[in-house]
Amino acid sequence: xxxxxxxxxxxxxxxxxxxxxxxxxxxxxxxxxxxxxxxxxxxxxxxxxxxxxxxxxxxxxxxxxxxxxxxxxxxxxxxxxxxxxxxxxxxxxxxxxxxxxxxxxxxxxxxxxxxxxxxxxxxxxxxxxxxxxxxxxxxxxxxxxxxxxxxxxxxxxxxxxxxxxxxxxxxxxxxxxxxxxxxxxxxxxxxxxxxxxxxxxxxxxxxxxxxxxxxxxxxxxxxxxxxxxxxxxxxxxxxxxxxxxxxxxxxxxxxxxxxxxxxxxxxxxxxxxxxxxxxxxxxxxxxxxxxxxxxxxxxxxxxxxxxxxxxxxxxxxxxxxxxxxxxxxxxxxxxxxxxxxxxxxxxxxxxxxxxxxxxxxxxxxxxxxxxxxxxxxxxxxxxxxxxxxxxxxxxxxxx
Numbered sequence: 001x002x003x004x005x006x007x008x009x010x011x012x013x014x015x016x017x018x019x020x021x022x023x024x025x026x027x028x029x030x031x032x033x034x035x036x037x038x039x040x041x042x043x044x045x046x047x048x049x050x051x052x053x054x055x056x057x058x059x060x061x062x063x064x065x066x067x068x069x070x071x072x073x074x075x076x077x078x079x080x081x082x083x084x085x086x087x088x089x090x091x092x093x094x095x096x097x098x099x100x101x102x103x104x105x106x107x108x109x110x111x112x113x114x115x116x117x118x119x120x121x122x123x124x125x126x127x128x129x130x131x132x133x134x135x136x137x138x139x140x141x142x143x144x145x146x147x148x149x150x151x152x153x154x155x156x157x158x159x160x161x162x163x164x165x166x167x168x169x170x171x172x173x174x175x176x177x178x179x180x181x182x183x184x185x186x187x188x189x190x191x192x193x194x195x196x197x198x199x200x201x202x203x204x205x206x207x208x209x210x211x212x213x214x215x216x217x218x219x220x221x222x223x224x225x226x227x228x229x230x231x232x233x234x235x236x237x238x239x240x241x242x243x244x245x246x247x248x249x250x251x252x253x254x255x256x257x258x259x260x261x262x263x264x265x266x267x268x269x270x271x272x273x274x275x276x277x278x279x280x281x282x283x284x285x286x287x288x289x290x291x292x293x294x295x296x297x298x299x300x301x302x303x304x305x306x307x308x309x310x311x312x313x314x315x316x317x318x319x320x321x322x323x324x325x326x327x328x329x330x331x332x333x334x335x336x337x338x339x340x341x342x343x344x345x346x347x348x349x350x351x352x353x354x355x356x357x358x359x360x361x362x363x364x365x366x367x368x369x370x371x372x373x374x375x376x377x378x379x380x381x382x383x384x385x386x387x388x389x390x391x392x393x394x395x396x397x398x399x
Contacts, residue, residue: 007060007091009257010084012043013277014069014076018104022137022203023196027279028067040076043276047080047087050274050282059084060091063254067279070100070109078116080276095120095159095253102148103140110155120159120252121152122192128179132168137203149186159250161190166228167221168196169204169213176224180231189250193228194243195221 016031062084064077077098084090097120098113105113113121125145127133133142152160164179183191198205198215207213216224229239237245241255258273275282 007058007257008054008088009061009063009254009273010059010088011254011258011273011275011280011282012062012064012069012080013275013280014039014064014067014072015278016071017066017068018071018101018139019137022207023199025199025202026067031068031071034071036073036076039277040079043080044083046276047083050276051087054088054274057088058091059088059094061095061253061257062090062097063095064098066099068101068104069098070104074112074116077113077118081117097122097161097252097254099124100148100152101140102144105148105151107151107154110151110157114155114157119157120161121157122161122163122190123148123152124163126163126165127168127171127175128164128182129171129175132171132175135169136165146182146186149188159190160188161192161252162186162188164191164193165196166193166224167216169215171216171224173220173223173227176227177231180228183232184235189247190252191232191237191245192243193245195225 013027015026015028016034017028018031020028020030062081064072064080069077081090081096096116096118098118099122101124110121123145125142126136126138128142128145130142133140149160149162162183164183166176166179196216198208204213208215232245233239237247238251239245240251241259244252244255246252273282
């Protein structure tokens with residue numbers, strides 16, 4: 001069965017966090033200024049605007065990424081899920097994932113997600129060492145990570161993923177081995193491990209430039225990558241994507257819908273993913289089409305993507321991310337999330353919050369009232385800034 005036969009995926013970007021981590025270049029904003037109701041209205045309008053290319057397909061994956069989706073009101077998550085089911089149709093066996101910051105969800109919170117129909121949680125551990133969590137500016141402790149895992153299992157989740165970052169400044173091989181020891185002990189269903197990256201404009205990028213942070217050597221980073229693969233494969237995980245490992249039968253459907261077709265069909269994706277929310281990206285047609293700029297700009301990225309097919313899966317994955325996200329644009333040059341389309345994929349590429357040309361119909365009766373926004377026949381931009389409205393004309397992008 002092809003990915004097209006299997007349906008398509010919906011990625012929903014929730015752009016709010018309790019704090020902005022010093023390494024993060026996602027499209028994120030501090031939650032104390034959150035306008036959840038405005039965000040819900042914008043997402044509803046965007047679902048309507050994006051629906052035409054996916055007519056006749058059934059959504060087999062719904063992924064809430066961020067940002068910190070576990071901060072969102074349950075009503076927002078439920079409303080978006082209902083809107084996706086009403087607008088597209090949601091498969092009975094759909095994979096529904098929510099990313100969780102361990103410090104934001106108590107045990108009853110996991111139970112609430114289960115009641116909403118969430119089938120999978122992705123826990124943002126990042127490290128099992130408190131000192132490295134402090135380097136990363138995380139707001140949780142290692143103990144809270146373990147408690148979150150136990151809470152997810154106690155709530156009945158049979159599909160739990162853990163995110164870790166390696167090559168963190170100051171990290172040693174012994175530190176990494178302890179991370180991997182814990183993974184082997186707890187036996188999650190899926191693990192994503194991302195190499196630490198210094199992104200321009202972030203606090204840790206500035207500290208490195210000032211000599212206040214010393215990166216690990218490239219040799220040590222390579223040694224860590226090899227150790228990760230050897231230990232996780234030896235523990236029964238399948239290394240199915242550059243940064244992702246899964247137990248048999250537990251590959252992330254979301255990841256496969258975004259990257260599987262590109263890797264196997266050498267850059268040709270068939271209407272596989274729709275992105276909703278500020279910083280979200282999607283894939284449709286023959287290549288990702290969420291680029292700012294005109295058709296010529298997209299054509300250049302498409303040619304680059306196809307050339308990447310001769311450089312192996314890793315290079316192709318990076319190029320397909322670049323083709324989907326494109327370059328920075330917009331009056332505020334908002335930095336968009338590396339995980340925006342890949343949901344767990346910290347590829348370092350930047351997305352934009354561009355909404356496709358509306359099809360001339362306002363949000364219809366099939367979209368829950370809380371998610372309706374009636375701006376017919378206009379191209380829309382979902383903006384999430386403290387002072388701006390959430391919906392504005394596409395022309396304001398300046399692209």
